[in-house]
Amino acid sequence: MNSRTAPRAPIVVLASGTGTLLAAILRRSQDPASSFQIAAVVVDRDCGAVQIARDAGVPVVTCALADHPDRAAWDRDLAAQVSSFAPQWIVTAGFMKILGPAMLAGFAQRIVNSHPALLPAFPGAHGVADALAYGVKVTGCTVHLVDDGVDTGPILAQGTVEVYPDDTVDSLHERIKTLERDLLPDVVEAVVTRGVVTDGRKAHLK
Numbered sequence: 001m002n003s004r005t006a007p008r009a010p011i012v013v014l015a016s017g018t019g020t021l022l023a024a025i026l027r028r029s030q031d032p033a034s035s036f037q038i039a040a041v042v043v044d045r046d047c048g049a050v051q052i053a054r055d056a057g058v059p060v061v062t063c064a065l066a067d068h069p070d071r072a073a074w075d076r077d078l079a080a081q082v083s084s085f086a087p088q089w090i091v092t093a094g095f096m097k098i099l100g101p102a103m104l105a106g107f108a109q110r111i112v113n114s115h116p117a118l119l120p121a122f123p124g125a126h127g128v129a130d131a132l133a134y135g136v137k138v139t140g141c142t143v144h145l146v147d148d149g150v151d152t153g154p155i156l157a158q159g160t161v162e163v164y165p166d167d168t169v170d171s172l173h174e175r176i177k178t179l180e181r182d183l184l185p186d187v188v189e190a191v192v193t194r195g196v197v198t199d200g201r202k203a204h205l206k
């Protein structure tokens, strides 16, 4: 049985949804061979991710936009809360808020997001519905670095999913999530252990 002696890199996961991507990252972190640990889960609303974190004994912080006077104050508070856990990397796993200047300055090039479409196609909060409505035959997911745009950051990995004629948003999204639950933990392990080289728009795992 591999038993790590090296300290595990702390990461913070941001979530807003059912939390199945968080659960996948959590499972990977609990593998004796993994190189990272989840120091905290930060949510912007009450959601399924909260109970998943609590059941695993992971600290949960809620930072809701409605609890702040404006978006900039929310962004600053979010950055302060995340910083308090001294993470090496941040992962947005179904986090449904666009991060602002405070978060991006505080963690430049250290935020990884998983998006349920093949970027640059179908960015935004409704990527699966937009791809289905467009009539694409193939879609998928994209794991990328987060920048000041919306889903415009350098791409680290992608996976493809065939679209079936009878697909609904839910059936297609579930197949995409199945892909993400493998790809995102793989990328997290890779960025923690190998790091990332960026060259303009392009990014490569070392």
Ligand SMILES: Nc1nc2c(c(=O)[nH]1)N[C@@H](CN(C=O)c1ccc(C(=O)N[C@@H](CCC(=O)O)C(=O)O)cc1)CN2
Residues within 6 Å of the ligand: 092, 095, 096, 097, 098, 099, 100, 113, 114, 115, 116, 123, 124, 125, 146, 147, 148, 149, 150, 151, 152, 153
């Ligand atoms: N600065 C960035 N922040 C975030 C990015 C990013 O690429 N740059 N990715 C998102 C995740 N995401 C897509 O993968 C995404 C999530 C939400 C939205 C959005 O339009 N949110 C609205 C509110 C929607 C809601 O509350 O339901 C908003 O923030 O006003 C776009 C893309 C994580 N953050």
Ligand SMILES: NCC(=O)N[C@@H]1O[C@H](COP(=O)([O-])[O-])[C@@H](O)[C@H]1O
Residues within 6 Å of the ligand: 016, 017, 018, 019, 020, 021, 022, 093, 094, 095, 096, 114, 115, 116, 124, 125, 126, 127, 176, 177, 180
């Ligand atoms: N644009 C952001 C976005 O749509 N993110 C998507 O939210 C889902 C979260 O699933 P989960 O709540 O089951 O982990 C994932 O499919 C992720 O790609």
